[in-house]
Amino acid sequence: SDITLTVWNRYGTKYSNDAYTRDVDSVFRCSRDLWWIAVGDVRTGRVTSETTKRGYEGLDGRGSLFFLQPQKAQMGFRVGLTYNVKSEFVLKPDDPPDLNAEFDHEETVQHIEKALKDAGHEVVHIGNARRLLEHMNRLAVDIVFNIAEGYEGRNRESQVPILLEMLQIPFVGADGLTLGLTLDKVLTKKVLIAEGIPTPRYFEVSDPDRLWEVRLNYPLIVKLRCEGSSKGLSPKSLVDTPEELRRQVAHLAQTYKGAPIFIEEFIEGEEFTVAIIGNEHPELYPACQVM
Numbered sequence: 001s002d003i004t005l006t007v008w009n010r011y012g013t014k015y016s017n018d019a020y021t022r023d024v025d026s027v028f029r030c031s032r033d034l035w036w037i038a039v040g041d042v043r044t045g046r047v048t049s050e051t052t053k054r055g056y057e058g059l060d061g062r063g064s065l066f067f068l069q070p071q072k073a074q075m076g077f078r079v080g081l082t083y084n085v086k087s088e089f090v091l092k093p094d095d096p097p098d099l100n101a102e103f104d105h106e107e108t109v110q111h112i113e114k115a116l117k118d119a120g121h122e123v124v125h126i127g128n129a130r131r132l133l134e135h136m137n138r139l140a141v142d143i144v145f146n147i148a149e150g151y152e153g154r155n156r157e158s159q160v161p162i163l164l165e166m167l168q169i170p171f172v173g174a175d176g177l178t179l180g181l182t183l184d185k186v187l188t189k190k191v192l193i194a195e196g197i198p199t200p201r202y203f204e205v206s207d208p209d210r211l212w213e214v215r216l217n218y219p220l221i222v223k224l225r226c227e228g229s230s231k232g233l234s235p236k237s238l239v240d241t242p243e244e245l246r247r248q249v250a251h252l253a254q255t256y257k258g259a260p261i262f263i264e265e266f267i268e269g270e271e272f273t274v275a276i277i278g279n280e281h282p283e284l285y286p287a288c289q290v291m
Contacts, residue, residue, distance in 0.1 A: 076119065076120035076121035076122065077121045077122070077142040077143050078121070078122045078124060078140065078141050078142045078143075079116050079121045079122065079123050079124065079141060079142065079143055079144070079145055080124045080126045080139060080141035080143070080144040080145070080169075081109065081112065081113060081116075081123055081124065081125050081126060081144070081145050081147075082126045082127065082128070082129075082132060082144055082145070082146045082147065082148040082160050082171075083104055083108075083109050083127065083128065083146075083147045083148050084102070084103040084104065084128045084148050084149045084150070085103055085104055085105065085106050085109060086100050086103045086104070086105060087106065088103070088128065089103055096231075096232075096255050096256055098229075098230075098231050098232070099231075101229040101230065101231045102149040102227075102228055102229040102231065103149055104147060108147075109125075109147075112145065112147070113125075116145065124139070124140075124141050126139070126141075126144070128148055128150075128151070129148060129150050129151065129159040129160050129163065130151075132148075132160060132163055132164075133163065136163065136167060139167070139169065141169065142170070143169070143170045143171060143172065144160075144164055144169055144170070144171040144172065145171070145172045145173075146160050146161065146164070146171045146172060146173050147173075148160040153226075154180065154183055154184050154225075154226035155176075155180045155183075156183075157179040157180065157183050158176035158177070158179045158180040159176075161173070161174070161175050161176040161179060162176040183226055183227075183228060184225065184226050185202075185223065185225050185226070185262045186202070186204050186225055186260075186262065189202055200264045200265040200266070200267055201216055201217075201264065201265050202216075202262060202263060202264035202265075203215075203216060203262075203263045203264070204225060204260055204261070204262055204263070205249060205260075205261050205263065206253065206258060206259070206260045206261060207253070208246055208249045208250045208253060211242070211245060211246055211249060214245070214263060216263065216264070216265050217265055218239070218240050218241065219238055219239060219240045219265075219266045220238075220239050220245060220263050220264065220265060220266055221237055221238055221239075221263070221264055221265075221266045222237045222238075222239060222245065222248045222249060222252065222261065222262075222263050223237065223261070223262045223263075223264075224252060224256060224259050224260070224261060224262065225259070225260040225261060225262040226259070226260065227259075232252055232255075232256060236248055236251070238266060245263070249261055249263075270289065271289065271290070272287045272288065272289050273287070273288050273289070273290065274286075274287045274288075275288075
């Protein structure tokens with residue numbers, strides 16, 4: 001037959017093809033009315049008509065659909081919420097005091113949940129990456145709002161997005177590649193330089209005895225290579241002399257157990273954030289500043 005049935009969600013993820021003769025209704029039952037149904041031509045891939053469950057009545061012998069009042073579903077999404085909160089991380093006596101700085105407070109998660117509910121969506125708490133793994137076969141969500149930081153290593157922020165990509169579940173925010181790249185300051189620098197984007201000169205070091213190799217102009221700012229949320233930063237991070245640099249690098253190497261350290265020339269100025277929303281056709285939002 002030249003007619004086939006394709007079932008996909010609003011984000012373009014295909015879930016069923018040539019399976020309509022078995023049990024189309026079971027697809028509807030697990031979809032919470034948020035799925036699109038279309039009749040298309042298998043030779044050209046052209047969709048000839050579409051509807052939702054509310055406009056679906058049945059199939060004829062050729063696989064064509066009978067429609068009753070085709071329309072878009074008006075209900076909100078079932079949104080999964082992935083996150084890490086500070087309470088799930090117990091600091092040990094020898095841990096750095098800001099080891100869980102990237103994790104969120106429970107109040108932050110509550111504010112996000114309220115905003116989603118106020119917008120008409122249903123919220124499902126998933127939690128961290130380990131909880132996502134435990135429930136990956138029974139999530140039943142349309143999209144995930146992800147603020148999870150992940151566990152261990154420079155790829156930790158990529159853990160949840162990669163799992164969701166594997167499960168073909170859409171999610172809000174950057175993908176795993178982008179998050180992994182931008183958490184690593186050295187790799188980010190290399191991309192910026194390759195694209196001709198101005199950025200201060202830098203040096204990476206993990207051994208304080210190698211600081212004689214630094215050929216940068218003071219003042220310098222000393223950071224951890226693969227950390228965020230100002231982890232490892234203090235007033236002593238800005239150094240004006242080789243002795244101050246040596247002390248700060250030694251402090252970070254000892255406190256963060258040999259983590260690679262990133263040094264760059266310090267530049268003064270104000271910091272702004274510009275939000276970009278969208279994929280193929282991104283929308284640029286006005287610049288804002290956190291005071």
